[in-house]
Amino acid sequence: MSVPAKAFTQWLHSVAPGTSTAAVSRLSGIKRSTLAQQLVRGKVAVVTVVSISRAFDIDAVAALSGFDKYYDLASGLLPPTEAELVSQISDVDLLREIVARNAIVDPPEPAGKHILTPMPHKTSVRSWIDAIDVPGLRHTISRDLQMAPQNLSAQLSANRLAPEVAVQVARIAGVGLTGGLVVTGVLTPKEGGWPEDARGKALRALGDTDLVTLAAARLDALGKALRRTDQDNEQTNALWENLG
Template identity: 50%
Template sequence: MPIPAKAFQRWLHGIAPDVSTSDVCRAAGIKRSTLAQQLVRGKVAGGTVVSISRAYNINPVSALAGFDAFSQLAGPQRQPTRYELISQISTPDLLRAVLLRSVADPGGQPHAGHPRTNQPEAGLSESRPSALGPPPHATSVKSWVEAIDDGELRHRVSVATGIAPQNYSAQLTANRLAPELAIATSLAAGVGPASGLVATGLITEAEAGWPPGARQAALDSMTDGELTTLAGERLQTLGRALRRQEHDQEKTDKIWENLG
């Protein structure tokens, strides 16, 4: 979601009044030419504000909320739902959890109706809190939307934003979502507006106010049946994507053979 250049410059002057543009870019790790191009166009990317905020120890959510385009982020942040937390756990992490439970229960007896309590198991539970990779993951955007979709969510987002359903679906397939669409999706689903920005990777879970260890706790709350089913669904999705890639590669190879 672009931010008007004038509003951005006022904000930047407020947090770094005596700092040159070059020094700001150096501190934020962004190219000066990139910022210059955005200013010339009159629209600054939200990611630019996020990078500069981090460089000056300002919470990016609070910084973004100061702009009209991100005003929905103002105020206390709503906590993510259990399903949102689970959606931000990568497929490899889900599979590792399945294996850990199998090792902890060598008899292989399922516990379909009861979540695991994360009891200490030699060499296993001690590493759990820090084992999960941070969002986003390979399907974080699509998984997040699926986690909050009541069946009519995409239609509501399309009506609210004017985006064509096929264009919205294309972004999800590519595991990306423009900030304005991420926020619109959150609002249409009735969840915290910052959650979608975590799924897209614009901000971190800590910056969004998610409690430390919340994703791990959500994972531990899943029954064996829930965990295995979700991991299986993720693998099926991955398998379909890989088959499409293989098919496309075969077609490309045949074209080159014919041209050769």
């Protein structure tokens, strides 16, 4: 989630020599107090590095590659797989595509032509993990990063993944190392090397059967999540009622 403050300071001096902290904060849109707190704690957030890179027109992937945790990020920059691209098409967009393909007369929108929901969507992270899943992936992540399985599950349920975890997942799965940073919103698709309209092309390439099957699986997962939420709410309400 962070890079060492000492390494960050050295990097900042190299890319913006003589620029004050106040000026860096103003140009990057980061609160001065936020940057100061990160420096004091000795850990600077990855999103801070990315924001400053954008402000000074520096390649964000190259910038992150200068830090030990992300040393191979630039060299591991690969185009996303078809499965990764499809995973980043939202549930709503899948349903809109089904409607467009099956409209008998005057479809609301031509099939494959509507503007897709921006990334990341509501289940981007879990969908990406499912798309790149290799045997034992979750176990390997837990072992390599010393992360309890329930903590990984909690991050996926919250649609987030710490940057270093996202990159390590990509390393294990053998896909482009920027993919996890793209699906979590740390990098834009363009910054992460995802071709323009790649998701749209992947959607149009899906056969009708695959499209409907994928949409059904997504809706089933959504239904399960909503049922869990309803159960949690019922338990909470029952607890309050018992407490009087």
